[in-house]
Amino acid sequence: MKINRNYLRLEDSYLFASIAQKVGEYKAAHPEKDVIRLGIGDVTLPLGAPVVEALGRAVKEMGEAETFRGYGDYEGYAFLRKAIVGYYGEKNVRVDESEVFVSEGAKSDIANILDLFDADNKVLIPDPVYPVYVDTNVMAGREILYMNGHEGNRFLPMPDADTQGDIIYICSPNNPTGAVYSKAQLKAWVDYANERGAVILFDAAYEAFVNDPELPTSIYQIEGAATCAVEICSFSKTAGFTGVRCGYTVVPHALIREGAELNSLWLRRQSTKFNGVSYITQRGAEAVFSQAGRQWVREAVGYYMENARIIADAMEELGVWYCGGKNSPYIWLKCPKAMSSWEYFDYLLNGVNVVGTPGEGFGKNGAGFFRLTAFGDVNQVKEAVRRIKEKN
C-alpha cells in the first residue's frame, strides 16, 4: 500500500489558526474590548425571503409521496440549468444547458476539475491568490509556476511569452486582492491560452460584485474563450449560500484537447464520482434568479459594497495604497509605515481592536499587504474605520 506522497509535500497553513490564537489571547487579556472582525470571507446577511420560501416549499414536496424526488440528474435539474443559461443571456453570453453543471460548491469544482488533466502539466497560478489552487495541484504532483502580482501591475499579472503554462488560473475579481481584469487584459489571456493549447480555469465567484459595466463578469464575454476556458461560479457570496452549498461550472462543447471534449470528460467525472445536488438546494438556487431573488441579491451586494466603499474611502483619506473595494468585496492594502503583514495585524488588533487577514497567507507576494473584507455589519465597519482613522 502506497499513500499519495504528494500530500506530505503540502505546506501546513497556520494562517487562520494563528489569527484565531492571537485574537483569542487578546480577548482573554482584554475581555472588556469590542473586537471587530474584518477578516472573514464569509457572508453575514441571512438568506433572502424568496430563497427561504423556495427552500421551504421544496422541503414540503419532499415529504409528500406525489412530489417526492429521489436521485436527480448528475449535472443538475433542468429548471436550474435553464435559469443559469438565462443569467448568462443577460450578459450577452450564449451557453447551452448541456454546458452547465450544478454542484455543491465552487470549491469542489475547482478541485475536482483537475481530475480531467494529466499530472504532467505545468500550472500557472497568480501570487497572491486563494490557496486552494496551489494545494490541489500539489496533491496531484503538478509543477506550479507563479505569476507575480505586485503594486506595479496592480496585482493583475499578464501573460509572459517565455512561460509555457498548460493550466492557467484566473480569479477575477481576485480573492484576496479585489483586482478585476479588463476585457483587453482577459483577451490577452484567452489568446495566450488558445495559441498554446492551454486551459484557463476562470474563477468567477465574485462576479456579482462587479459594478462597472466596462469590466467583464464572465470570461465568455471575451472572444475565443469558449475554446480555452472553463468558468466556475458560486451562489455563496451573491446569495449568501456559504452554508447552503451550491455552485456551477460551465464547460463549453467547443473546448477540445487531444481530441476529447472536456464537457464529455467532466460529465463522465460527475456521473461517476458525484450524485447531484440536493433538490431542496436547487430549488433555493433557482429562486435566486427569480425577479424577487434578483432584487434581493442586488440589495445584499449593495449592502456589502457600501461597506467596501466606507473602507476604501478611509484608505484614500489616509493615503494608504490599496486595490479592490470598487468591484469587489475585498480591500487589499499596503501595510503603512513599511510594516510587515503580521506587524500590521498586531497593530490593528492591539491598537484599535480590528481583525484583518495578513496578505502573506495568500502567497509570498502578499508579504507587506493586508486584506480587509466588506462582509461585516455596516455599523461595525463604520466603527472600525473610525478607530483606524483616529489612531493614525
Add this chain to the structure above:
Amino acid sequence: MKINRNYLRLEDSYLFASIAQKVGEYKAAHPEKDVIRLGIGDVTLPLGAPVVEALGRAVKEMGEAETFRGYGDYEGYAFLRKAIVGYYGEKNVRVDESEVFVSEGAKSDIANILDLFDADNKVLIPDPVYPVYVDTNVMAGREILYMNGHEGNRFLPMPDADTQGDIIYICSPNNPTGAVYSKAQLKAWVDYANERGAVILFDAAYEAFVNDPELPTSIYQIEGAATCAVEICSFSKTAGFTGVRCGYTVVPHALIREGAELNSLWLRRQSTKFNGVSYITQRGAEAVFSQAGRQWVREAVGYYMENARIIADAMEELGVWYCGGKNSPYIWLKCPKAMSSWEYFDYLLNGVNVVGTPGEGFGKNGAGFFRLTAFGDVNQVKEAVRRIKEKN
C-alpha cells in the same frame, strides 16, 4: 496540455440507457400496458415527518440574522457527528467524533477517498458489484484484480493468499447481489488486510437492511478493523435521502500507512477540496437519529423488506436460485431456463411487463443473473410477482 488519458480507457456503460430504450420502445408499441419497474435502486417513500420538520426549522433559521449559519466545519457539524457516534455506540462500536466525516453522499466519498492513495496500488474489486469502484480506479490508472463472486460462494468471495491487493472493496450487504458477509468471513478479510498492510474500503450503504443480529452492520464490529478499514455510509436508502444528499465516512486514527494517519490525510483532502454539507441537510440528517426518526426508519426499512420478502418467496416457490432479499433490499436471481441476462430482461418486459436489471451490468460474473429491487410500491410488487408466477 495533456488530458487524463485514463478517461479514454473507461468502458461506456450502456446498461441503463439500453434499459430505458427497450422500455420506451415497448411502451410506445403497447401504450395500454401497465409496466412495473423493479429495476430501480432509488427509494420511493417520501421523507419522514421528523426529517421534514427538522429541514423546515433549519430553513427558517437560515432566513433570520440571529440564527443564520455560513460556512460550517469541513468535517460536518458536531451535532451530527455526535449523533453518528451514538449510532455506532448502539452497535457496540467506539468511534471518536474526530473520526467521522460528513459528506454530501457516499458515492462522492467512495470516489474521493482514492485521492489518498498512489496510482501504483493494486485494487481488489468483487465481481459483480456497484460499477463506481471500477470506474473510479480506471480514471486513476490503477491495476484492478477481480474477486469472483458466483453461485458456489453465494457471491461472497474470500481472500486468496496468492493475490496481493492493496486497496480492497467490500460492499456488504452487496449491491447488486444482496449477499451479506458473516462476522467470520469479514474477520478473514480484516486479517488479510492487516497482514499485508492493505486498506479495506467498506461500503455499508445498506447496513440498515440487515435484520439478522448475527450479521455485522459495521466492519468495526470485527476485531482489528480499526487498523485497516475505512467505512462509508449513507442516509440515502435508510432515510430516503437519495435526493437530499448526505453520507458519512469513518477513518480511524489507528489506520496508519507509510507513517501517515489516513484520518489526517482525509481531513486535509476534505478541507482543501470540499466546503462542508448544507446546514439544512445536516439538521435533517440529525433528525434521522432522533427517537421519532429512528422509528420512521424502522418503518420505511420494514416496508421495503416486506417487498423483498414477497419477491424472495416467489423465487422460492418457483424454484429459482437467488441470494439477497433477507437482509438486503436486492434480490439477485439466476435467470431461469439458462436464459442470458438480456433474454430474461426481454422475457419479463414483453411477457409480464416487469422491468428489472440484467446482472451483466455489474460485471462479467453477473451474466446469466438478474437484479430485482424492493424499493417499489407494495401493491405493484405484489402485482409483478403475481404476473411472474402466472406466466411461469
